[in-house]
Amino acid sequence: MSVMPSFVPSSDARPDCELCRSPGGRLIAQHGAWRVVRVEDADFPAFYRVIWQAHVAEWTDLDVAQQHECLGVVSAIERTLRAILAPTKINLASFGNVVPHLHWHVVARFDWDSHFPQPVWGTRQREVPEGAATRLACDLLLLDDAVRSALPPIGGGQPGAAAAKNP
Amino acid sequence: MSVMPSFVPSSDARPDCELCRSPGGRLIAQHGAWRVVRVEDADFPAFYRVIWQAHVAEWTDLDVAQQHECLGVVSAIERTLRAILAPTKINLASFGNVVPHLHWHVVARFDWDSHFPQPVWGTRQREVPEGAATRLACDLLLLDDAVRSALPPIGGGQPGAAAAKNP
Secondary structure, three states: OOOOOOOOOOOOOOOOOHHHHOOOOEEEEEOOOEEEEEOOOOOOOOEEEEEEOOOOOOHHHOOHHHHHHHHHHHHHHHHHHHHHHOOOEEEEEEOOOOOOOOEEEEEEEOOOOOOOOOOOOOOOOOOOOOOHHHHOOOOHHHHHHHHHHHOOOOOOOOOOHHHHHOO | OOOOOOOOOOOOOOOOOHHHHOOOOEEEEEOOOEEEEEOOOOOOOOEEEEEEOOOOOOHHHOOHHHHHHHHHHHHHHHHHHHHHHOOOEEEEEEOOOOOOOOEEEEEEEOOOOOOOOOOOOOOOOOOOOOOOHHHOOOOHHHHHHHHHHHOOOOOOOOOOHHHHHOO
16 A cells, blocks of 8 residues: 655644644545545545645635646546445535535445435434445555545646655 | 526436426526526525536536536536625535436525534524525525526627527
């Protein structure tokens, strides 16, 4: 597996913002403009976040080129989850009601998961006694590697370079 | 106010898909590739959907040019809601767990609304006795007009041409 990158706060980090101060999940890759983390959630093991590094609240605080860059990262994660896990559905969302720092949720959903077809923020529909992670087609650390390898590179080059360039 | 467009199903409409068969809300504008509707929800009156006209399930079923077109529509709605309503937060989401036909939710959220800071699919936090619509800075039909005018045009020309070209 690849070396895990270390979290480096943005130069404009705000001390009162949780996503400025801390990674917001298990850090998968960090780029100049964004980072990707995996949310460690027992109900939804294949749950990644794309977090914009600079402190902005809303999607349209990004210019169009930044939006395309950010959505390129979201799409790369979605494609990887679809290819490896064959989920029932992918869920994408950007809320920020609690932490108004731009971040996208990318979640692989399965018709057997604890909340399906409700959103992950909705009402629990069932228990998954053996644990959701055990039902995935792939070990989570290998999934992290696949996600990392699929991310757009920094300044050209091969996908995966973003993670490799971080210590 | 502008003339309301009529819903025209896609040529690949599936009879078993709710978003192929019906508008999915109050139709604001219809383009070759997408349409915009307003969801009539008493708790969240400023709630729009961008629905991809062709029956595809996932975001990455669109090619990159289509993704950019679709997100351009989402962004235009977000900018309009921010400019007119000054919401506490904009919420964006694409789930499709119940109706797996690509659509984006664009919702203006307020710190006084029934569910804030929970997502609109979460747990109700409070009642808004006078009704949420009465607290908006703008009448909903005028808001619809502003959203329609802000949408990207079909094949160039001025914003708003998309709606005007539909009967």
